[in-house]
Amino acid sequence: MSLLAVENLRVVYSSASRAVTPWRRNRRIEAAPAVDGVSISVGRGEIFGVVGESGSGKSTVARCITGFITPTSGQIRLDGTLLGGRRSVSDRRRVQMVFQDPYSSLNPSMSVLQAIREPIAVHRLRPRGEIDSRAIELMRLVGLDPSLRHARPRQLSGGQRQRASIARALAVEPDILVADEPVSALDVSVQAVILNLLRDLRANLGMSIVFISHDLAVVSYLCDRVAVMREGRIVETGDADEVFANPIDAYTVELLASVPPHPWDAPNVGQINRFQLQENTNASSRH
Ligand SMILES: Nc1ncnc2c1ncn2[C@@H]1O[C@H](COP(=O)(O)OP(=O)(O)O)[C@@H](O)[C@H]1O
Ligand SMILES: [Mg+2]
Numbered sequence: 001m002s003l004l005a006v007e008n009l010r011v012v013y014s015s016a017s018r019a020v021t022p023w024r025r026n027r028r029i030e031a032a033p034a035v036d037g038v039s040i041s042v043g044r045g046e047i048f049g050v051v052g053e054s055g056s057g058k059s060t061v062a063r064c065i066t067g068f069i070t071p072t073s074g075q076i077r078l079d080g081t082l083l084g085g086r087r088s089v090s091d092r093r094r095v096q097m098v099f100q101d102p103y104s105s106l107n108p109s110m111s112v113l114q115a116i117r118e119p120i121a122v123h124r125l126r127p128r129g130e131i132d133s134r135a136i137e138l139m140r141l142v143g144l145d146p147s148l149r150h151a152r153p154r155q156l157s158g159g160q161r162q163r164a165s166i167a168r169a170l171a172v173e174p175d176i177l178v179a180d181e182p183v184s185a186l187d188v189s190v191q192a193v194i195l196n197l198l199r200d201l202r203a204n205l206g207m208s209i210v211f212i213s214h215d216l217a218v219v220s221y222l223c224d225r226v227a228v229m230r231e232g233r234i235v236e237t238g239d240a241d242e243v244f245a246n247p248i249d250a251y252t253v254e255l256l257a258s259v260p261p262h263p264w265d266a267p268n269v270g271q272i273n274r275f276q277l278q279e280n281t282n283a284s285s286r287h
Contacts, residue, residue, distance in 0.1 A: 002041035009074035049223030
């Protein structure tokens, strides 16, 4: 059985109809759904990609899975349990979100250590005396040097901030991470580091990840299976290798054609090193 099952999700933002036609406010006008008929299933230890251009409904799907919004219709099950719109604290804990902008989950006035220890304390996941050591353990897990524990978010690099927000998400020991464009704001070299961190989390913790991106290269690098979204619907889904090697849907073909060559668009890390070598070669040949 899949860990996460999203069935026939439909979301109509009610504010959209009012915003578009304020003069007809009293008439019931059905806005176009932001998401319609979306079904996905994610297995344990699987990295599932959701890809599509801006406005295709990816973040709306993420908000439904994490419980930030309640879908107009459709169901979300985690390990067979129905997750409703109003979730219990323990159900909320099981699905954690990683955002494009780490400031969304990091309080600027809190140190890295405070940010990671807070959810551990709130959910009483460790005895008081062990919370700090657990937070340090999580810093190590995401590749943050414990010497950074007193740093504030603004004192960290973009990659370090994203590591800290991933550590905070992991602090509550979730079943699944929903990462919405987690590397889109980062430099390419840092993107690779964060993508490899997500891979390691899957390998070492068996973490399941819904990975959302508009960037096909990133998705093909990281994900086992993908769903391609367009205008709120899934137009194609399957094994990532299959979908990207032999796209069936015209839109996927179009998306693939528009992908600029990506430095680390490769099935393994070795390619990243090759690219770096290439970069160096180019740099030296110019002199
Ligand atoms: N809070 C909202 N209210 C009204 N419409 C929204 C809201 N959020 C998103 N939308 C609309 O829903 C559609 C899907 O948006 P979104 O899920 O953010 O797409 P993506 O993440 O793929 O860019 C877009 O047409 C967007 O304008
Ligand atoms: Mg989005």
